[in-house]
Structure formats: C-alpha cells, structure tokens
Amino acid sequence: MRSSRKVRITALLFLAPTIIGLLVFRLVPIGWSFALSFYDWKIFDTPTFVGFGNYAHIFSSPTAYKVFLNSAYFSAIYVPGSIGLALVLAVLLNNGLRSSAFFRGAFFLPYITSTVAVTLAWRWIFSTKFGLLNNFLGWLGVDNAPAWLADPTWALPAVALVSIWKDVGFYMILLLAGLQTIDPTLYEAARVDGAKPIQRFFKVTVPLLTRSLFFVMILALVRSTQTFEITYALTNGGPNRASTTLAFYVYQNAFVEFEMGYAAALSYIMCFILGLFTLTNFYFRKRWVHDG
C-alpha cells in the first residue's frame, strides 16, 4: 500500500537522528570501551593487548580496593539517607496546607540549581576555621569540630551530605506524586478503627507507596554510583583519596593519568556492579512491592 510505505519512510526519517545517535554515542562506545578494557594504553602510546591484565591489576590494587570501599560507604549513606529524608518531607507536605507549595519549592530548589556553584558554597560553609558550619557548632558548644573536607574521616560523608541535600527534593517530588494517588478514605477508615498516626504511616502509607519507593530506590542507587561534579568541586577526591569513589576514579585514570585501558576496565566493573544491584532489586521486588 502506497500510504503505509509513505508512513514507513517518514518514520525512518524521523528516527534517523535517534538511530545515528544510538549507534555513534551509545552502541559503538559501549563496545569500544569493552575492547579497550583488554588493552594497556596510555593515550599517546600504541595499545598492547593484555587480556585480563587490567582486571587482574584492579583486583590486586590496594588503591582500587580503597575506592571500592569508599563507593560502598558512599551508597550506604546516600541511598537510605536521601530516601528516608525524602519520605519524611513528602509525608509532611502531603497535608493540604496552603504553605506546602512554598516548602515544596524550597526543597526542590537545590536540585535544579548549578551543581558547581552550590557545591562551592558548601565548600565555603565546610571551611575549617572561617566556615559557617564549624562556627555554628562552636556556638552550640562543640569545640573539637572536625576539619571536614581536609579530614580523611569526614571528607566522604561531607560529599554524601551535599549530594543528599542536592537530590532529596527530587525524590520528595516523586514520592509526593505517589502519595497523592492514595485514596484519602483509607485514612478515614484507619482512623475510625483507632489507628494512631504512626500506625497509619506504617500500615497505610508505606505499603501503598512501595511502587514509588521502589522506583526512587533504583534511581538513588544509580545516582549514588555516579557522583562526579560534587566530588570534583568539593574535595577533588581527597584528602589522600579518602573521598574518591568509583566514578571519580574512572575519570582520574582516564583523563588525568590517561590510562585508557585501565579506566575502561574500571568502568566495566562499575557497570557490572550497578547491573547486579539493579537486578537484585528487581528480584526482591515482589517480596515488598504491592502492585495495586
């Protein structure tokens, strides 16, 4: 038929940018990177094939080990921290108060503002002697406040804290959208049955919100492995790699050391871990997510 041929040609033309983009900026790089991970290649030299050499090197390297631990630690702070806070804020804002719009706007603000700019403001707040935070702590009577960004113990939690601050408004908005689909008569029923607010939260709100929570959890998990801008502008991975996570380590290897093959192998390990976590989540999904 003439017209359906016309439709098909139009469709092909419409999808041409997507197909080219998918090929050039997704599929080819994904394959190329995988191939690169089997080569030893400093960008200005000739590549040498080393088989699993890069992978073996990564698994025996103390630095890489430290970076893996840092990444796990970062996710362990970021994922529960941001979701917990977002859930509390969303529930508090889901009350029909007229001022909710103001608070929602305020909490969402960090998410849409320039990351480098606000991270630099945090860097100034964390400053050991003249920073707002330590002066505030001093005013509260804490007189051995840490040096935050210069302290190996606190640098990574500081990066996680800024990341939570930046993203929590986004997760809150997603959870609010989920909350608004809950039928208010269910709360009435629970109240009539004598359920206290805390019981209503755990017995009505949380079960009915599990679909949104699952989605937010996947998002938070993916994001927690990819922090780059905040690390770059806050600590540059220091002191002594204390706040270097996997994504940042890939960047450093590829574009500071120019060890392209090693960096590609690292990025594949990162992708593998991420995929594993996501699949695990989907596997356990039916255990706790209630599909309406």
Add this chain to the structure above:
Amino acid sequence: MTANLHPNRGNARVTLIVLYAVLLIYAVVTLMPFIWMLITSFKEPRDVFKLPPSFVPKLLFTDHPFENYVEIWTQRDFVIYFRNSAFVSFMAAVGQVFATSLGGYAFARLDLPGKNWLFALVLVTAFVPVEVTIIPEFLIMRGLGWVDTFLPLIVPSFLVGAFGTFMLREYFASLPRDYGDAAYVDGATPFQIFWKVYLPLAQPALVAVFVIAFINNWDELLRPLLFLNSNELKTVPLGLMSFVSQYEASWTLLMAGSVISTLPLIIIYMLTQKYVLQGFVGGGVKG
C-alpha cells in the same frame, strides 16, 4: 486536613506547630547555602575572614553595592563564560527538542518494523553509566578534530535523548488519534499531520524537554572539562573551577560568580515550573 478533623482540638494545634517547626528548620537548612552565597557575595574581602562570621552584606550599604559582581563580570572574564554557557545550553536544548520530538512521535504514532526494539535499546543504553561511554566519546571527538570547539557539547543533543524521547512518546500517545485521522482524510501527509496537528498540541511537553535540557547542559561539568581548553570557550562551571584554583581565598568573588551561575536556572525554573515538574514526575514515575 488531617489535623483539623482530629477530635481533640488542642492536640491538633500542637501537631500543626510541630509540623511547621520541622518544615521551617529543614527549609532553613536547605536554603542556607543560597543565603550564605548571597550574603558573601555582598561582603568586602576582608570581612570574609572575621570571627564570628557576620551575616551583614556590608557592600549593600555603600555606594558600590555590586562591586564583586562588576569585578568578576568584567575583569575576570565571567561575561565570556556566561555567554558560552548560554549559547551551548540553548543550542543543546534546541537539539533535544528537535531529536526527541521527531523520535518520540515516530515511536508513538508511526509504523516501522522493529521500532519497539529500537525504543527498548534507547532506554536500556541510557542506563549504561557515562563512565563507560565517555572514553570512546572522547576518542571520537578527538578523531573528528572537535576538541576545543563547542561541537562535542551540542551535536550529540541533536541525535539522542532517552529521557525526552520517552517523555514525548508518552505525550504523543496520550493525544487523541481522531485529529490525525481527520487530517489524513483531508489528504495531509504524515509529516504535515505531525507538524500542523500534533506538534502544536505537545507544546507543554516540548517546553519541559527544552527547560530540562537547558538546565542539564548549563550544569554539565565533565564534558566541558574534557573538550574545552581555551579560556575564551569555557562555560560557567569550568570558569568557576579555574577561578577556585587561581584565587582559592577570594570567596567574595567566587560567591558572586556562583550567584550569577545559579540565578538564570532559578528564573527559568520559576517561569516554567508547572511544565517542568510535570515533566520530571511524568517522565519519572512511569519510567
């Protein structure tokens, strides 16, 4: 609402007060970096290292209140960085609207064998971390001789965009089919149906795609860091970072620069909040 319906009025009032207190405290925590950024940008350099820290934006009470802004804008090349960021973000946002409106429409409404596979591929590959693809992307751009031009920051936006494609596919699919059928009976070509009938109807979603792309590109640090070397090509985030390494302690200027780089996003977001929130939530929750 919950509070007012409570049988015990006194209790309800306490609940309400606690609720407001918690919200207010977190609002202060959330906004503090912005407030502190703003105050610092209106201080004199020597005031920055005063203990305890002062909350007075002293310059506002002089005859040269915008001194820090004037200095960073004119003498520290911020006007160049700002112009570059505006240009790159605008072009990339136009590119995203172009690529994803065509793609989203085709996925939603045009028949092509294998298009569902293609769509799945677009979504799945979007979950591959940027760390995996960035090294070959860098090698490709270097091979094309595009390093130290704006092309690596703009051209990809004219080709791919999983988020926008997904969002616009949903949007086009939600519009009634009858309009297109009527136009078809009147002899309109598939392109005319897209251009004259459906594209104007998708305006809210197109605004959302544009604004979200603009914000993301304005915010981007990794690619400008890799692809731009010359000072006259730097974007605002790069300019801010190079500024940190040169004048570590010039917090007054640095914070003025941060305000300048944050303000456009806040203004754009406020003007288009309705569309953008729908975009984030719609694109998010269903994804």
